Amino acid sequence: MAMAATATLSPPSVIPPAYHRIVSPTLIIPSDPLKPIPVGLLACQRDPLLRGLATTSVSCRESQSAAPPSNGREGKKKKAAPAPTAPLLEVILHDTIIFPEGGGQPSDIGILTSSDGELWDVVEAKRLGGHAVHYVRLRLEQKIDHAIQVFSPGALVGVSLGEEGYKRRLDHASMHTSQHLLSAVLENKLNLPTLAWSLTAWPTPSYVELPRGLTPEEITFMQEECNRLVFEGRSVYIEVEELHDANKVYDTPSVGIPEDYTGGVKRTVIIDGVDRNPCCGTHAPTIHNLQLFILPQTETLARSTASSVRIYFLAGPRLLAHLTSSHTFLSATAGIMSCGAPQVPERVQQVVDDRRRATKRVEDLEAELATSVADRLLSSLSDRGALVRHEHRTDDTGNALGFLSAITTRFADRVAEKAKEKPCLLVLSSSPSAQSAASTTVVLIFGSDDKKVTEVGDALKAKLNVKGGGKGARWSGKFTGVWKDGREGTVVRDILDSVEV
Numbered sequence: 099m100a101m102a103a104t105a106t107l108s109p110p111s112v113i114p115p116a117y118h119r120i121v122s123p124t125l126i127i128p129s130d131p132l133k134p135i136p137v138g139l140l141a142c143q144r145d146p147l148l149r150g151l152a153t154t155s156v157s158c159r160e161s162q163s164a165a166p167p168s169n170g171r172e173g174k175k176k177k178a179a180p181a182p183t184a185p186l187l188e189v190i191l192h193d194t195i196i197f198p199e200g201g202g203q204p205s206d207i208g209i210l211t212s213s214d215g216e217l218w219d220v221v222e223a224k225r226l227g228g229h230a231v232h233y234v235r236l237r238l239e240q241k242i243d244h245a246i247q248v249f250s251p252g253a254l255v256g257v258s259l260g261e262e263g264y265k266r267r268l269d270h271a272s273m274h275t276s277q278h279l280l281s282a283v284l285e286n287k288l289n290l291p292t293l294a295w296s297l298t299a300w301p302t303p304s305y306v307e308l309p310r311g312l313t314p315e316e317i318t319f320m321q322e323e324c325n326r327l328v329f330e331g332r333s334v335y336i337e338v339e340e341l342h343d344a345n346k347v348y349d350t351p352s353v354g355i356p357e358d359y360t361g362g363v364k365r366t367v368i369i370d371g372v373d374r375n376p377c378c379g380t381h382a383p384t385i386h387n388l389q390l391f392i393l394p395q396t397e398t399l400a401r402s403t404a405s406s407v408r409i410y411f412l413a414g415p416r417l418l419a420h421l422t423s424s425h426t427f428l429s430a431t432a433g434i435m436s437c438g439a440p441q442v443p444e445r446v447q448q449v450v451d452d453r454r455r456a457t458k459r460v461e462d463l464e465a466e467l468a469t470s471v472a473d474r475l476l477s478s479l480s481d482r483g484a485l486v487r488h489e490h491r492t493d494d495t496g497n498a499l500g501f502l503s504a505i506t507t508r509f510a511d512r513v514a515e516k517a518k519e520k521p522c523l524l525v526l527s528s529s530p531s532a533q534s535a536a537s538t539t540v541v542l543i544f545g546s547d548d549k550k551v552t553e554v555g556d557a558l559k560a561k562l563n564v565k566g567g568g569k570g571a572r573w574s575g576k577f578t579g580v581w582k583d584g585r586e587g588t589v590v591r592d593i594l595d596s597v598e599v
């Protein structure tokens with residue numbers, strides 16, 4: 099962990115010349131500036147470290163839909179959506195460094211510069227057939243006619259990733275290349291195929307789906323095996339050739355070549371001595387510094403046909419972000435608990451246990467107090483004819499009504515034991531210690547005659563605007579505002595005086 103936190107993530111400033119290898123002598127990168135280079139040979143795929151490129155426009159039109167088409171992939175809706183009414187352009191360029199979504203890797207974002215120096219925001223890029231389509235969201239002041247004009251076929255266009263887009267590129271490259279490494283080592287060492295994977299949205303861990311879970315020992319073993327290769331600094335490179343029906347099939351675990359791909363190029367990503375995999379992603383030129391961290395918990399998914407298990411992993415900038423946020427959470431908790439980080443689990447457990455004991459004690463004491471209050475009420479009343487009384491409490495409990503109810507239950511028990519023949523009618527109320535216009539005072543009426551209970555309830559509604567209702571021997575309600583004994587209390591006592599018990 100400490101190793102990963104201190105590791106530098108600076109990629110080489112220039113891509114090694116051996117990164118992109120065209121292995122068939124007849125394959126050439128199209129140079130006609132009015133024709134698009136197919137996906138598979140794009141500048142972002144030839145050099146994933148390139149931040150900017152000068153190229154030409156091939157076509158531009160206004161998009162028929164308000165948003166770029168969704169392929170139903172998850173993690174789609176998270177990006178801050180610009181004003182939904184702003185027009186969307188579909189721009190095809192001769193070449194691009196903005197990667198169109200594919201191979202499990204989400205789209206890049208970036209900026210186009212037209213020849214008049216104006217900047218245009220690329221919010222998404224998609225592969226349609228064999229071409230990359232840039233979706234440009236117009237800014238408020240940008241006009242569609244002007245856009246069509248500056249992106250007319252043959253017009254010069256600058257493409258850049260921008261600061262945000264380049265950060266996103268490094269993250270995607272790190273996570274995607276790490277996934278290839280992880281899947282290859284899972285296959286080679288544990289004979290486990292990768293059924294699916296997802297490059298989830300920053301900063302959550304990405305995952306691979308496997309037919310079964312890993313034991314803690316296997317997770318440690320996998321992590322060590324992968325990081326051994328990382329420390330060796332195995333290089334990553336690309337081989338490209340023409341795509342024929344004969345070489346379409348791969349026997350490696352992979353999403354394979356999409357059915358609708360028409361770019362005519364077969365692209366293979368190689369981790370030196372470890373893995374060969376067909377993929378269109380923008381891969382890091384080396385796994386050096388891509389320490390892989392596998393989260394030591396797994397998630398089992400039950401599907402109708404078979405079950406699979408997700409293994410979550412982190413690498414590159416996302417691993418550093420994870421370490422930073424984990425450390426921040428842990429230090430904050432350690433600060434609150436006034437202990438060192440290693441003592442946090444033990445101290446939190448202590449607090450939870452203390453709290454459980456305290457809650458139990460409060461419950462026991464409340465039960466005891468309810469009995470005591472009920473006894474006191476009964477003894478103060480039992481020498482009279484009827485047991486009629488208003489009792490007010492000040493109590494900051496979250497469940498004042500529950501406590502009043504416990505008192506009436508105990509009171510009913512005591513009446514049954516000791517004063518069977520006597521009629522009773524009680525009004526219990528409870529206010530918080532600090533009251534304001536928004537405070538709630540709960541009121542509970544209890545009596546031996548259901549009709550009298552209802553009568554008092556109706557009077558409280560009418561005279562104190564208490565909201566409530568009841569059934570049988572109990573009626574409960576809420577009073578909003580400041581409850582004063584000399585005011586609301588007097589009203590209650592007057593009501594009780596007027597009721598014949």
Ligand SMILES: [Zn+2]
Binds near residue numbers: 202274278376377379
């Ligand atoms: Zn891939």
